[in-house]
Amino acid sequence: MTTSAEPFVLNIGPQHPSTHGVFRLRVVMDGEIIRDLDMIVGYLHRSMEKLAEERTYTQNIPFTDRADYLAAMTGNLGLAIAVERMTGVEAPDRAEYLRVIFAELQRIASHAMANGTLISDAGAWQTPLLYMFREREKILDLFEMTCGARLTTNYMRIGGVSFEPPAEFWPALQELMDEMPERTDEYASLLLDNEIFLARTRNVGIITPEDAINGSLSGPALRGSGVPWDLRKAEPYCVYDRFDFDVPVGTVGDVYDRFMVRMEEVKQSVRIIKQAVEQIPPGPHKNDIPLALRPEPGEIYSRVESPRGEIGFYLVSDGTPAPYRFHLRSPALINLTLLRELGVGSSLPDAVVTLGSIDIVLGEIDR
């Protein structure tokens, strides 16, 4: 006897734990199989790009906190570098090292969040997430003692960083960096021998390297498919060319590979931070820049590697203190390009972990 049912429409979200924010998936289900998938975003749209046209370049830095709120540091950094390239302002050497240290700390915190929630999606409800939060919490403490904020840091400035870390920052950072290898090994032992976790992530949501490149994917979503593309290597900004680190890549391009790329990137970030702490020179943390910053009329597209991929700033200046056009290239939104292709034909639980492995942040998608 065969049973069949009419395809039916299922709404997931916008309020649902597996959508990682106010994100709505509208799927047409045929039994357990997804026949069609549509994503509905925009619940968090604040028209940031329009608002930015009325604010000076410095005043726009806090907007980048609120775009990718899980990686405020790299958002701040991206805008600061874009304006510096536009105006010819330079940051002192010490500031460049501080930027690297904070950007890499942010990468660890963001990847902890991404992998923790992915494990939750794969069925290990909350416990591993709280393990990951343990380290994230310490990083946020470091942010708080330096700039007073944990999430919306507003730390990077055009021409430097806003504050010099206090004296107690350095021993706390050292302690965290010393215990990180032990922690990452702990995650590995908890998860990587776990049959359920492997069954849920291996050979699920496979993205081929050709599709990943053609679909404009970036970050761990691209590297998970085996494409060794990292802007820290390809187009070194700050002082990344002075550090020795590897770009981990996957082989299959499945959820597991994207998970592992993030795990490995945490180790590489620890390596970078250790080198940066050794090399950091004394000096000022911020250069004097003109208060009324008016870039020459023109435009620039500048990008940095955020935990989610290429966060780009396309700025057009008309010679006034505010940008004529301010565009934030959102890696989280563009990484969703292939979601429909990946989801259609798979089962709903697989689509959920695939979405989790892409690591979206709705603040950045909607802007």
Add this chain to the structure above:
Amino acid sequence: MARGPRQLTGTVVAQALGAALPGVVTASNDEWVEVAPDRVEDALRWLHDSDQFDAAQLSNLTAVDRYDRFEVVYHLQSLDLNHQIALKAIVTDHEDPVLPSAYPVYKGALLQEREVFDLMGIRFANHPDLRRILLWEGFPGHPLRKDWMGMVGGHTSGLRGFPFENKEAPDRIMNAGNLVEHGESLSAQTRRNVEGAQPGQGH
């Protein structure tokens, strides 16, 4: 302005592109290549397939409203050769701008073109799924256009002057010492106001 660190000179790209596809390039400069709007897809496909440029990825796609025209900007990149190319298409019809979609060449244009359509109102012909993405279906107009919902007094977005800018001292710089120096008068005034205030007065 400056090019990105790995961005190719626009004129170099224009020369090769113009030689391969006559009539496609309309202008070029140090930074970007301008292509004829109806030939965008051809230009993108040629750059994508070319061994010399190998523009495998559409890194960024966005648009700028210039009041009388729209500039649609494409940033392409080669991952193997590690370089970037900036391409522009100028759409002169400000009322109903239409441009061929980049989707047949780059799947990555799918959501980026939807975003440009939503916020700028540029339609992309041949786009498989051109709908609003960030705003809801009934939203009036396209808010990133400069003339969107003209406000009282013909207000358009932008900032002509810097808030609190001291025109007499244009070289005023921002640093700690400077803030103390310039902040002193302000804080002294505040202090006077506070000290001079009697209980129950004011706010």
